[in-house]
Amino acid sequence: MTATVRRLTAEEIDTDGFLALLGEAAGLDTDALIRIRDVEFPTMTVVGTVDGSVLGFAAFGADTHGEDRTELHYIAVAHEARGTGLGSRLVDAARRADTTRPLYASTDDDAVDFYRRLGFVVADAPRDPRWPTRQRYDCLLDPLGEPAELTLDAYRAHARRYAQRTPATPSPLVAELAARLPVGSCVLELGSGPGRDADALEAAGFAVDRTDAAASFVAMQHDAGHRARLLDVRDADFGGPYDGVFASAVLLHVERPRLGGVLSRARMATRPGGVMIASFKKGDGEHWSDAKLEVPRHFVLWREDALADAFATAGWTDVEVWDSSSPHAAEAWITVTARNGSRD
Incomplete structure (x- = not known):
């Protein structure tokens, strides 16, 4: 099973097939299921996979007990999709909704072993009046950690x-x-990775300081005969001064509140009149994707006006922002260029 786990649409949720799947998750009568769908779901995030019909879903959101954790309220996988790993992928999607908080679920004897296999700590819980004859269990899974660190x-x-x-x-x-x-x-390159762009910049006549926060990429550069150094853009002094800073598809992993500090340090590492160029994925919010690597990476999406403000606030001048998406590309991109007009 490789179908994408994504947010389900209202139309996909409002089907008889989905209601039947919700019935397997909740074990309640039709009136109660309709109430869950129409009253509870609008306050939750509902994700799943679809192949003609919904094969599985998870609904999660704020903890109903007032604890600082994400609660997995409902989860179910269709019979034909069981044994494919879909259930664990749905739990992972709920966990990654906020990787800094624990994930909590309440379950019964039918599903408690599923949670144990995924690493949840399980404890006996009081009976739920909705299912008065069933033993209940509280299941808790530790936070994954900071999204940027998990991506790194x-x-x-x-x-x-x-x-x-x-x-x-x-x-x-x-x-x-x-x-x-x-x-x-x-030129200082942030996030040189395997060195493709650094090679092109050097071929164009620039001297490039290759850097990356992943030691495996730095080692790859060394093996290819290049000088490179470890640099984590989130908290390091960039060095310098440089004539330019190059950041292709790297700052899109920086948490939104921390981007301003990164841009300020980049400006301080740049000579007056120097240039910064960077690219970002275009959109709203943030998300996880296992595209390309087949393991999840976290991306922060941006709009042009917000990026222009972030660069200007960090002291950059002559800020230019444009949609640089390729024709027919699956994702939209934004490119930003700016100059260090400061004399400090």
Whole structure:
């Protein structure tokens, strides 16, 4: 089973097939199920997989006991999709809704072993008046951790796979930067990865300081005969001064509240008049995706106005922001260029 776990639409939830699946999750009569669908679900996140019909779903949200944790309220997998790992993927989606909080679920004898297999700590719980004859259990799973750190762990563990699945064609940002800086300029690359864009920048006549927060990528650069160093953009001094800062598809992993600090440190590492160029995924909110690596990575999505404000607030001037999506691409992208107009 490789179908994507995604947020279900109202139309997919409002079907007889889904109501039957909800009945397997809740074990209640039709009137109670309709109330759950129409009253409770609008306050929750409902995700699932669809292949003609909904094969499985999970509904989660705020904890009903007032605890600081995510509660998995309902989960079910259709009979034909059982044994495929879909149930564990649905639990993982609920857990990743907020990776800094524990995940809680209440269950009975029919499903308690499922939660035990996934690593939940299980304890006896008081009986629920909705199911007065059933033994109940409280199930709790520890937080995963900070999204950016989990994403970095994915790169650390799968650097070779990332390199193999990255197209050889350099990012369009290389040509954009080359149009804004003279040959011979010194460029700091944030998130060099396997080195594709650094190679292109050097071929264009720039001196590149290759950096990455994943030691596996730094080792890959060393093996290829390049100098490279560890640099985590979230909390490090970038060094410098540089004529330019290049950040292709890397700052999209930085948590939204921390981007301003990253942009400020990038500006402080740049000479007056120097240039920064960066790309971001376009959209609203944030999400996890296992595309390309087949392990989840966390992405923060941005809109043009918000990025322009973030760069300006960090002290950058001459900020230009545009939609740089490729024709027919599955995802939309934004490119930002800016100059360090400060003399500090």
